Amino acid sequence: MSAKPNPPLWLLLELTYRCPLHCVYCSNPLDYTAYGAELATADWLRVLREARALGAAQLGFSGGEPLMRDDLEELAAEAHRLGYYSNLITSGVGLNERRIAALKAAGLDHIQVSFQDSTRELNDFLSSTRTFELKRRVARLVKQYGYPMVLNVVLHRLNIDHVAQILEMALELEADYVELANTQYYGFAYANRAELLPSREQLERAEELTRRFRSRVGERMKIYFVVPDYYANRPKACMNGWGAVFLCITADGVALPCHEARMLPGLQFPSVQSHDLRSIWYDSSAFNHYRGDQWMREPCRSCPEKGKDYGGCRCQAYLITGDAANADPVCDKSPHHARIVQAAEAAQRPQAGEAKPVLLYRDDATSRALRERAVR
Amino acid sequence: MSALAEDAVLEFARHYRFQWEPAQEAYVLLYPEGMVKLSATAGEILKRVDGASSLAAIIAELERAFPGADLRADVTQFLAHARDKGWICVR
Numbered sequence: 001m002s003a004k005p006n007p008p009l010w011l012l013l014e015l016t017y018r019c020p021l022h023c024v025y026c027s028n029p030l031d032y033t034a035y036g037a038e039l040a041t042a043d044w045l046r047v048l049r050e051a052r053a054l055g056a057a058q059l060g061f062s063g064g065e066p067l068m069r070d071d072l073e074e075l076a077a078e079a080h081r082l083g084y085y086s087n088l089i090t091s092g093v094g095l096n097e098r099r100i101a102a103l104k105a106a107g108l109d110h111i112q113v114s115f116q117d118s119t120r121e122l123n124d125f126l127s128s129t130r131t132f133e134l135k136r137r138v139a140r141l142v143k144q145y146g147y148p149m150v151l152n153v154v155l156h157r158l159n160i161d162h163v164a165q166i167l168e169m170a171l172e173l174e175a176d177y178v179e180l181a182n183t184q185y186y187g188f189a190y191a192n193r194a195e196l197l198p199s200r201e202q203l204e205r206a207e208e209l210t211r212r213f214r215s216r217v218g219e220r221m222k223i224y225f226v227v228p229d230y231y232a233n234r235p236k237a238c239m240n241g242w243g244a245v246f247l248c249i250t251a252d253g254v255a256l257p258c259h260e261a262r263m264l265p266g267l268q269f270p271s272v273q274s275h276d277l278r279s280i281w282y283d284s285s286a287f288n289h290y291r292g293d294q295w296m297r298e299p300c301r302s303c304p305e306k307g308k309d310y311g312g313c314r315c316q317a318y319l320i321t322g323d324a325a326n327a328d329p330v331c332d333k334s335p336h337h338a339r340i341v342q343a344a345e346a347a348q349r350p351q352a353g354e355a356k357p358v359l360l361y362r363d364d365a366t367s368r369a370l371r372e373r374a375v376r
Numbered sequence: 377m378s379a380l381a382e383d384a385v386l387e388f389a390r391h392y393r394f395q396w397e398p399a400q401e402a403y404v405l406l407y408p409e410g411m412v413k414l415s416a417t418a419g420e421i422l423k424r425v426d427g428a429s430s431l432a433a434i435i436a437e438l439e440r441a442f443p444g445a446d447l448r449a450d451v452t453q454f455l456a457h458a459r460d461k462g463w464i465c466v467r
Contacts, residue, residue: 007399055397058406109393112409176391
């Protein structure tokens with residue numbers, strides 16, 4: 001590394017891996033049950049102070065379900081005192097009037113509520129819970145308390161045809177922003193990829209409906225449509241580069257340059273229980289490993305676009321090519337690009353008459369079973 | 377893009393926060409899951425948006441702080457742009 005890295009600007013705290021939902025595209029690691037105890041309140045408070053001193057300004061409380069932590073209000077108050085812009089990223093489960101009032105008083109700035117779909121049937125099927133009505137109540141509570149609300153819906157083969165209805169629901173619930181986030185294939189989503197990847201036709205239809213809706217409602221509700229990178233020929237600038245702006249702390253206190261990086265073999269991600277964040281961000285070998293472009297191989301090394309996409313996503317390179325230092329195979333210059341094309345081709349099968357898919361749900365029993373399988 | 381009246385009193389839009397960030401040596405605008413790093417000029421203008429001052433007062437204030445410059449057109453244009461971006465609004 002030559003130049004000194006920029007400070008972290010985005011701090012994401014995955015406060016807990018506990019979650020009442022069991023979403024089939026959860027980004028938590030498959031082996032989330034393997035990790036140690038959650039950090040204590042005092043540790044989280046220290047993390048908040050250290051990251052703010054480094055320059056972090058945007059803060060996400062995530063998980064699992066962050067409302068499973070009963071010290072969330074205390075953490076939100078400290079975040080506010082330190083000058084963060086704080087975002088609660090929640091399924092809505094656990095957000096009652098008492099807690100939302102306390103979070104407001106503590107100075108929480110914004111709440112993102114996830115929905116799985118615009119229909120009760122699919123919302124509840126995808127999360128393996130009965131939470132649809134509850135989420136609608138929570139969304140109303142969020143607006144009642146004067147919060148800006150981002151409504152987040154992860155899109156995939158099973159719900160992407162409902163985009164128009166999802167947008168109508170968001171409008172009805174007075175969302176300020178809607179994120180139509182096509183599934184990113186890591187963790188449980190990767191395990192369920194064959195059932196979740198939409199066809200190109202589905203995707204194009206959803207984009208067109210979104211365009212039309214956007215021109216109809218104008219600025220009243222901002223809509224972000226996150227495209228699935230399996231249909232791209234250049235990779236996403238994942239995290240704006242490794243160790244460039246984003247810092248994630250897992251429930252058990254491990255510092256990561258992205259939510260998924262824990263899966264990468266050969267890297268020792270430091271714990272906030274034994275290191276301060278300044279040394280983790282600037283000096284640890286894990287955070288320096290894929291910084292800049294010295295680590296790159298061909299086709300990235302000589303690519304004129306390497307400063308734009310940073311070689312794409314290390315985790316996707318690892319998952320699909322077996323080596324995190326390879327180019328992200330989404331790139332059509334990658335010798336492994338055919339694997340992305342094959343997955344996308346398989347998704348072009350007709351949907352009519354498709355049986356209800358068999359999916360892997362994110363729950364403790366599944367996570368433990370997967371670990372045992374991996375060990376054997 | 378419509379023009380801004382001289383007597384328009386400007387304030388930050390709901391959900392937007394303007395603050396100085398020492399690590400970035402810049403003013404920033406913070407909003408749900410996002411941040412805009414402002415240029416020095418944009419920061420100087422926006423730090424005078426306080427929910428009480430009119431456009432005319434902001435221009436006068438800037439001309440006192442930076443004497444000799446004719447700022448009217450640039451400041452008016454920038455604030456109209458900031459309004460169109462949804463960062464600020466007319467009270």
